[in-house]
Amino acid sequence: MPVKSSTEPKKSLRQVIAEHNSDxxxxxxxxxxxxxxxxYLSAAVMEEIADELDIPVSRVYGVATFYTLLATKPKGEHIIRVCESPPCHIRGAVNILETLKEVLGVNPGETTEDKKFTLELTSCLGVCGVAPAMMIGDQVYGNLTPERVKEILKTYA
Amino acid sequence: MSYFRAHVLVCAGTPCMLKGAGAVKDALCREIERAGLQEEVRVVETGCLGPCDDGPVIVVYPEGVMYSKLKPEEMSRIVQQHLLKGRVVEDLVYRAEKEKAKPVVSLEEQGYLDRQYRIVLRNCGRIDPDSIEEYIANGGYEALGKALTTMTPEQVVATVKDSGLRGRGGAGFPTGLKWSFTAPIAADQKYIICNADEGEPGTFKDRLILEGDPHSIIEAMAIAGYAVGADQGIVYIRGEYHLSIERLQRAAARARELGLLGKDIFGTGFNFDLQIRTGAGAYVCGEETALIESLEGKRGEPRLKPPYPGVAGLWGKPTVVNNVETLANIPPIILKGAEWFRGIGTEKTPGTKVFTMLGDITNQGLIEVPMGITLREVIYGVGGGIPNGRGFKLAQTGGTSGGCLPKEFLDLPMDYDSLAEAGSALGSGALLVIDDSHCIVDVLRSFMKFFQHESCGQCTPCREGTARLYQLFSDLAAGKAGQDAVQLIKELCQTMQLSSLCGLGQSAPNGVVTALQYFEEEIQKHVAGECPAGVCRISMGSRAV
Known part of the structure; x- marks a missing residue:
């Protein structure tokens, strides 16, 4: 998820829940x-939500771990999602993943030591016309080659 | 309103944007201003035109000349030559078939739309998706007006039923029949849900329809609401589809301003409004009951059917769930009638289908063609054949849950029934072409990797079956599979097809089952430690006995 700009005052969790009428x-x-x-969704956050909505915390945890866009562990500043669905696989997604692993020094599911990047795998991003593809934050990158991946990473340095 | 002598439509679909359409548009606007043409030429962002592989793409009207593979620095030539002097810049013109020596000029003559028939994509690439006025000028909201003021809800349902329209999300269930289940039920609340949780690998038609023509979906949902007696609509859209979400939100706000959504539409007393809800990354939520569970704030685990959503859906109320592409067909059917629609496509599957062509094919992208076109026509006609001088190995239709069809099936008509007979599916319209440099085991392994990740885990055959299949294909790829591997795979596939709870587990083995029919020899060779295509990294020493 993108980090909201600091000029926008953050709402509190309670406010958010109230906006949804504790539904x-x-x-x-x-x-x-x-x-x-x-x-990310820490145990404390999930417990608070469960309390406010008056539902078991197991249900909150169940939902939080079901969807790939929700995270129960802290992540890096930028989340890199590499598409590994068959259309990207056919166009060489493996090489893209290998390059990212090599440059970042982490495996999928891990975060770099400087907390800058989290590397993840994702299912189809729906941009198969420009496969292989990946997302960094909200930005989609297509027609990737190992060289392009290295250049793109530099823009986040 | 000012008059413009020329319009330049810049494709702002995601693939073109990724290829630099933003910079091209900026350069174009700069050059137009430099030439002093800003009062005469209007630049409009529009939806996907289809040839995504050749982006960024622009079309200059009134001539309808399409330019492709553009770079910002080429804009000055287009402005100076075409817009100022009226001469087509021949070397930048899009060519449907790359061998063709002489480019032709108009979009219609350029061959790209030759074999296509556009109903669903009627406005994509022709109007500004952010302008409700352009949608209305092209006949938009006329169908809603016609339905509300001249037809009874029963007549609307009957028209859709007579048209023979079948659900375009994958299963091909007759849309009118679906509506007719919900319409007669007396309930204090009913819902229309637009399923835009497009997750089938290789499918991006719904995204491009929503990006290119969001009002067509809003209009269709209102018509569906009138037909079945629902006043609330929900669009459930993938969280990753940022541009579609934004455009749809803007479109709904504009429709509300003009009174085309909300209370007392067209003064008929009919109320309808819709909200947009986003998914959070789960393929299984494309299954309609899983989608409803997700909308209720739960894990997206499919429900047991019956009851079907048409009777008891969201919050237990009667709910019609229709795919984006299905809905996009509704306004033209209401306007032109069931007979007109039946005249297109095949007898059992009238109308058109949007296909996304990808993989080892020259023209990747989006096309809309009449139902019943053959694989060969799509791949070697519109698709421009297989690049790099390679041969055709297989085509997978219907996305990753579809079957693998070898070259014997090239002349098979593409419709629900013919493809189902061949063990595949029309599905969502994804067409993945794979050339002969690929290994079938490697391909199937990638299919199973997808499914073992996306299985929701609720029922055992799917949860365990997808994981075991992935393991077995990984073993085959590594040369570590036992002698009974193929037999085990066959048994697993059958168990999953027969006993999985929802369509995900039932269709996940389709690719494997068809591959075993046509490529068993190649798979068996992996048991013996050999990969004929030379893709799998088999080390002979590690092979289990």
Whole structure:
């Protein structure tokens, strides 16, 4: 999730929950907003949400771990999602992943030591016309080659 | 309103934007201003034109000349030559078939749209998706007006039923029939859901429809609402589709301003409004009951059916769930009638289909063609054949849950029934072409990697089956598979097809089952430690006995 600009005052978790009328049906939206506020969904955040919505914390945890865009562990500043679906696979996604692993020195699911990048794998991003592809934050990059990946990473340095 | 003698449409679909359409548009605007043409030429951002592989793409009207593979520095030539002097810049003109020596000029003559028939994509690349006025000028909201003021809800349902329209999300269920289940039910609340949780690998048609023509979906949902008696619509859209979400939100706000959404639409007393909800990254939520669970704030685990959503869906209320492409067909059907629609495509599957062509194919991108076109026509006609002088190995239709069809099937008509008979599916319209440099084991392994990640884990055959299949294909690729590997794979596939709870687990083995029919020899060779295509890194020493 993108880090919101510092000029925009952050809402509190309580405010977010109140906006959704403490409705358990809005759990997914509340979790997404909570992640925007805190960066990830810690055990404490999930417990608070469960309390406010008056539902078991197991249900909150169940939803938080079901969806790939929700995170229960802290992540780096930029999340790199490499598409590994068959259309990208056919066009050489393996080489893209290898390059990222090599340059960043981490495996998928891990965060670099400087907390700058988290490397993840993702299912189809729906940009198969420019495969292989990846996303960094909200930005999509297509037609990747190992060289282009290195250049793109430099722009985040 | 000022009059412009020329319009330049810049494709602002995601693929073109990734290839630098933003910089091209900026350069174009700069050059137009430098030439003093800003009062005469209007630059408009529009939706996907289709030839995504050749982006960035622009079209200059009134001539309809399409230019492709543009760079910002080439804009001055287009402005100076074409817009100032009226001469087509021949070397930048898009060519449908790359061998053709002489470029032709108009979009219609350029061959790209030759074999296409555009209903769903009627406005994509022709109008500014952010302008409700342009949509209306092209006949937009006329169908909603016609339905509300001249037809009864029963007549709307009957028209859609008679048209023979079938769901374009994958299963091909007759849309009118679906509506007719929900329409007669008396309930205090009913819902129309637009399923825009497009996750099938290789599919991006819904994204491009939403980016290119968001009002067509809003109009169609309102018509569906009138037909079945629902006053609330929900668009469930992938969280990753930022541009689609933004455009749809703007479009809904404009429609509300003009009274095309909200209370008392067209003064008929009919109320309809919609909200946009985003997914959070789960392929299984494309399954309609999983989608509904997700909307209720739960894990996206499919429900047992029956009851079907048409009877008891969101919050237990009757709910119609339709795919984006299905809905995009509704306004033209209402306007032109069921007979007109039945005249296109095949008898059992009327209309058109949007395909996304990708993999080892010359023209990657989006096309809309009548149902029943053959694989050969798509791949070697519109698709421009296989690049790099390679041969055709297989085509997978319907996305990753579809079957693998070898060259014997090139003349198979592309419609729901013919493809199902061949063990594949029309599905979402993804067409993945794979050339003979690829190894079938490596390809199937990538399919199974996808499914073992996306299985929701609720039912055992799918959760365990996808994981075991992935393991078995990894073993084959590494040369470590046991002698009984192929037999095990066959048994697993059958178990999954017969006993999985939802479509995900039932269709996940399709690629493997069809590959075993046509490529078993190649798979068996891996058991013996050999990869004929030379893709798998088999080390003979590590092979298990």
């Amino acid at each position: 358990p049906g809005a759990l997914l939206d509340i979790l997404r907003d909570a992640q925007e506020i805190h960066g």
